Amino acid sequence: MDLENQKRVKDFADKYGAENLVVIVGASEGEAAGLAAETVTAGDPTFAGPLTGVQLGLKAYHVVEPEFKAAVNEEVYEEQIGMMEMVLDTDDIISEMVSIRNEFCKF
Amino acid sequence: MSLFNDKKVIVIGDRDGIPGPAIEECLKGTGCEVVFSSTECFV
Amino acid sequence: MTFPVIKGAGYALVHTPDMIIHNGTTQTTERIINPESEYLKKINNHLRSYEEVVKYIPNQVYIGNMKPSDLEGYEMPWFDKVGKTDERFGKFGEIMPQDEFTGLMKMSDVFDLVLLEKDYNDAVKAKLMVHPLFKEEAASMKDGVEIEEIEKAVADHAEGLYNNGTLIGCVKRAHDVDSNLTAHILFENLVVKASGVLAFNNLIEKNNINVEDIDYVIECSEEACGDMNQRGGGNFAKAIAESCNAVNATGSDTRGFCAAPIHALVQASALVQAGVYKNVVIAAGGASAKLGMNGKDHVKKEMPILEDVLGGFAILISENDGVNPQIRTDLVGRHTVGTGSSPQAVITALITDPLDKAGLKITDIDKYSVEMQNPDITKPAGAGNVPESNYKMIGALGVKRKDIERKELLNFVKKHGMNGWAPTQGHIPSGVPYLGFAMEDLTAGDFNKAMIVGKGSLFLGRMTNLFDGVSVILERNSGKTEEENTVSKEVVKNMIAEAMRGFASQMLGEE
Numbered sequence: 001m002d003l004e005n006q007k008r009v010k011d012f013a014d015k016y017g018a019e020n021l022v023v024i025v026g027a028s029e030g031e032a033a034g035l036a037a038e039t040v041t042a043g044d045p046t047f048a049g050p051l052t053g054v055q056l057g058l059k060a061y062h063v064v065e066p067e068f069k070a071a072v073n074e075e076v077y078e079e080q081i082g083m084m085e086m087v088l089d090t091d092d093i094i095s096e097m098v099s100i101r102n103e104f105c106k107f
Numbered sequence: 108m109s110l111f112n113d114k115k116v117i118v119i120g121d122r123d124g125i126p127g128p129a130i131e132e133c134l135k136g137t138g139c140e141v142v143f144s145s146t147e148c149f150v
Numbered sequence: 151m152t153f154p155v156i157k158g159a160g161y162a163l164v165h166t167p168d169m170i171i172h173n174g175t176t177q178t179t180e181r182i183i184n185p186e187s188e189y190l191k192k193i194n195n196h197l198r199s200y201e202e203v204v205k206y207i208p209n210q211v212y213i214g215n216m217k218p219s220d221l222e223g224y225e226m227p228w229f230d231k232v233g234k235t236d237e238r239f240g241k242f243g244e245i246m247p248q249d250e251f252t253g254l255m256k257m258s259d260v261f262d263l264v265l266l267e268k269d270y271n272d273a274v275k276a277k278l279m280v281h282p283l284f285k286e287e288a289a290s291m292k293d294g295v296e297i298e299e300i301e302k303a304v305a306d307h308a309e310g311l312y313n314n315g316t317l318i319g320c321v322k323r324a325h326d327v328d329s330n331l332t333a334h335i336l337f338e339n340l341v342v343k344a345s346g347v348l349a350f351n352n353l354i355e356k357n358n359i360n361v362e363d364i365d366y367v368i369e370c371s372e373e374a375c376g377d378m379n380q381r382g383g384g385n386f387a388k389a390i391a392e393s394c395n396a397v398n399a400t401g402s403d404t405r406g407f408c409a410a411p412i413h414a415l416v417q418a419s420a421l422v423q424a425g426v427y428k429n430v431v432i433a434a435g436g437a438s439a440k441l442g443m444n445g446k447d448h449v450k451k452e453m454p455i456l457e458d459v460l461g462g463f464a465i466l467i468s469e470n471d472g473v474n475p476q477i478r479t480d481l482v483g484r485h486t487v488g489t490g491s492s493p494q495a496v497i498t499a500l501i502t503d504p505l506d507k508a509g510l511k512i513t514d515i516d517k518y519s520v521e522m523q524n525p526d527i528t529k530p531a532g533a534g535n536v537p538e539s540n541y542k543m544i545g546a547l548g549v550k551r552k553d554i555e556r557k558e559l560l561n562f563v564k565k566h567g568m569n570g571w572a573p574t575q576g577h578i579p580s581g582v583p584y585l586g587f588a589m590e591d592l593t594a595g596d597f598n599k600a601m602i603v604g605k606g607s608l609f610l611g612r613m614t615n616l617f618d619g620v621s622v623i624l625e626r627n628s629g630k631t632e633e634e635n636t637v638s639k640e641v642v643k644n645m646i647a648e649a650m651r652g653f654a655s656q657m658l659g660e661e
Contacts, residue, residue, distance in 0.1 A: 024119070126492075148607040
């Protein structure tokens with residue numbers, strides 16, 4: 001994850017409390033989604049950014065996951081994201097996200 | 108609704124997936140506050 | 151309407167292994183944040199040789215020795231496969247080794263900022279004196295300097311130039327105080343200028359163009375040259391034109407992140423079609439900052455670092471010649487301020503809006519040239535297969551519009567798309583790599599229409615959160631010029647006379 005974005009996540013976790021934050025990612029691949037999720041839960045696995053070794057354990061979801069879809073307006077989702085369900089490997093993305101959450105999410 | 112109610116949300120979009128602003132559109136009216144939104148680009 | 155045509159294409163790659171380490175931002179950032187990292191220790195073991203880089207199949211495609219469709223015959227990864235060609239020089243251009251390029255940087259420098267060690271300088275000069283494009287200029291290359299002078303300069307703010315791990319030169323800063331004339335900035339600017347010069351010269355040479363016929367150049371890379379009072383003043387275009395002896399040309403720089411080449415293509419086409427200029431070149435060199443961008447992932451996966459080349463291209467747009475593919479300036483797609491950022495809105499604006507205007511279906515375009523990043527580079531880095539993703543998005547929109555059925559999606563991708571082959575040099579893969587091949591596909595080949603698409607991540611510059619993109623359709627030349635299509639005055643007079651006779655006889659009839 002971009003170093004500046006890591007810094008913002010860390011700052012907001014400090015400001016609002018990790019239990020009050022939710023991170024939503026829009027990565028195009030399972031690997032990238034998993035990497036983003038791991039960064040905001042277990043810490044930056046590439047040791048490059050401010051979240052290196054910082055275990056925020058935040059709740060992180062990808063937009064194609066059923067929990068996100070259920071929480072937002074159906075029409076807006078269809079208009080903004082719907083088409084990408086034919087493009088992205090949604091199964092791969094969902095399985096990565098679920099696996100990271102199960103292992104590292106604290107909330 | 109329960110996922111976002113009263114939560115602060117950080118959006119990390121992807122230029123080749125779903126960009127930040129598109130995700131923000133979906134979050135309108137869900138009871139959360141988007142405190143930060145960005146779109147990443149890896150190419 | 152008489153449309154302008156694509157009259158020529160030139161492409162160049164430069165192998166720059168030492169620049170990965172010293173100038174690629176992934177590596178320079180790592181040295182600041184994590185100087186003891188395992189990655190930095192391992193890099194040297196993952197650098198490819200010049201011979202490997204020349205043989206690398208996507209690079210052979212880039213310079214025109216192989217075609218994009220040839221990539222289908224090789225299973226990925228490609229870096230360990232042998233292709234059918236392995237020549238340094240190709241139909242559209244060449245792959246230059248690092249040492250010659252440092253010589254080219256020196257020849258492109260008109261302010262004595264580039265110093266090369268004297269023996270190294272002599273060796274490089276000798277090599278360039280047998281290069282078909284640079285032999286005359288190289289003959290007047292100045293002598294190099296003692297290594298101590300270079301070491302002193304590097305210790306005092308100059309940016310080092312390295313070859314095979316050894317310091318062989320440097321780029322000095324141009325001013326003691328001006329933060330926009332630092333050695334770092336001048337290094338990057340000389341890199342983009344020199345690689346632009348290489349591509350431009352290849353365009354002229356490979357297409358038998360008379361360089362004195364060029365009247366305008368648009369440079370469309372992503373660098374900025376200027377000083378502290380005008381950080382991005384420009385004008386790389388004119389600097390490149392000068393270096394290439396385009397004595398009748400002026401030029402300007404167009405910026406648009408990765409979408410810039412297509413903006414430049416549309417602008418060049420408009421200038422030619424309007425009769426302002428007859429021959430406009432759009433050109434850009436490469437970015438040293440992007441070298442090794444995904445290097446960490448490549449090393450982690452025990453692969454060579456594949457982002458080890460700078461890219462460059464130069465395309466000539468000219469008046470309609472009745473032969474070459476015409477640029478349909480009336481069928482331009484654009485992502486506007488109001489388009490929105492959802493993938494659906496973006497693809498609609500770029501792809502289907504111009505198609506709808508022309509009454510065409512998504513399947514009426516034989517090939518789409520989108521962001522043609524080499525997936526051999528991007529897939530191991532978790533960045534996916536960018537061209538394929540784009541094709542799937544176009545196909546997905548086609549499914550939503552009912553141009554194609556859902557089950558035909560993957561077939562659409564195969565038939566109307568291509569494997570990516572261009573290096574991840576930002577603007578370099580954006581639509582333009584296909585133009586040289588389009589010239590053949592749309593003349594001697596079987597295709598009738600191609601769409602060239604560029605996209606830009608403007609948000610990276612922090613001035614807007616917006617996305618950007620432009621597209622344009624190319625089509626087979628109809629072979630007719632405007633004179634043949636124009637109705638003559640004589641014919642018009644006869645038509646009026648006929649109409650009046652008819653009217654008169656009608657009036658007589660009514661009485």
